[in-house]
Amino acid sequence: MTTSKTLVAPTTAERIRSACARAGGAMVAVEGVEPTPTPVHHLLDDGSFAITVPANGRLAAMVVASGSAGMQAVLEMTDYAPLPLREPVRSLVWLSGRLHHVPTRDVSGLLDLIATANPNPALLQVNTGTDDASNGDTPYALVRLEIESVVVADSTGAESVGLSTLLEAEPDPFCTLESCWLQHLESAHREVVDRLAERLPTPLRGGRVRPLGLDRYGVQLRVEDVDGDHDVRLPFAKPVDDVTGLSQAIRVLMGCPFLNGLRARRI
Template sequence: MINATAGTSQTAPTTAERIRSACARGGGAMLAVEGVEPAPTPVHHLLDDGSFAITAPSDGLPAAMALTSHAVGVHAVLEITDYAPLPLREPVRSLVWISGRLFHVPTSDVSELLDLVASKSPNPALLQVNTDPTRSLGGDTPYVLLRLEIDSVVVADSTGAESVALGSLLDAEPDPFFASEPGWLQHLESAHRDVVDRLANRLPSALRRGRVRPLGLDRYGVQLRIEAEDGDHDVRLPFATPVNDVTGLNQAIRLLMGCPFLNGLRARRI
């Protein structure tokens, strides 16, 4: 990805921050175990001990294999797809692969762990997890709770692939705007093409020959996707300094646009 106006301060999320944001956004997540069709995982929450609490279909083979593997666990990969909130030609912004050992959570621990996850990351799918120790896998409860002990974490996007240490992942936080980003980008695309066009004026002239679309928004800047005849090009327009709230975000975007009314100036009356 091109950084159009790189400065001396941090201009983009760290790899760990990008992964935490992708996990928090949810998106499409699948649990893969060798020899078995991947299963959807609507809940995938990073715990403080460095493992992931995830849900899997209660009637699926990954859940059964985790249960029968006991203390050994079974090798598995959690794949999280970060989709752009707009209908782009290539909608996948990044892929995260989390490899490790998959374990069944004892039914005596399920309720407490569900409460912990819900307090940090509420998800309706948590209400569909089997908490009845007398109920076998399958039946009328769609999901079981599993735990993935992490061996490695890798993220890949248009710039390439990069791994991140577990300690860095635990120290990082999701972007403060991860939940609002989809709605804001959709609103920019549908109702504020003038803003997108003014941001596009910051691009090198060689990159203005395609259709410019909003691709991402975080505390460090705005990402644009140029869909051109020779392919797609991603460009980051960094803010002067990272922002942490909506007020700072609005001002940073206006600064990128070259708005003259940032410091209390008033439009001239006619």
């Protein structure tokens, strides 16, 4: 009888979806224009990305002028570690395709759709053609990137993923909370990091061990050593889906016998 192999790490598509959900920096690049920061980059159900660009900038004007054909562009998203590491970039995602103007009549409905899943404050700065924005904020225009290829690169190398596979994947259930959890782990529970570090290969235990990542499949540690950085994943026995399961899985990794925490003894 065969048994299914338990995943010990997110799939490439899951890693990309999580990076999209928490990416701290994103840029749109087109030929002839300096890379343009975009505060909103939201994957739609049809496989395209809704993106905001400065409404009064050159890029927005170029997209309108490109008409129905659109223009070639690359959206680069950077997934930064939540701690001040020596090398803070955990992964880069490149989405290549054609950039299209969103007609004014479609802007309002698309904004509502995005806000339901991603209530980014920058959405309030998207206008329908006016030159002003409230509180002196930069006005943004909404454009759409039709994806042709998706590539992710991290310390393990680069890999592409099909658009259908990307749409079928889900972001990690803890990805939006990961940053604050790892920051708290580093600042208030260093003993947990030290216990986890005991699981590292012996040659790596002499370096500075930092929390690097946390997902439903396990914990990632970064070892900063004199000969460079080393990333190590400590997998859970099985994937977890909620905070209770996550807490128990981390205790197992630590070798703690009290899976549900310390309990008062009955008298």
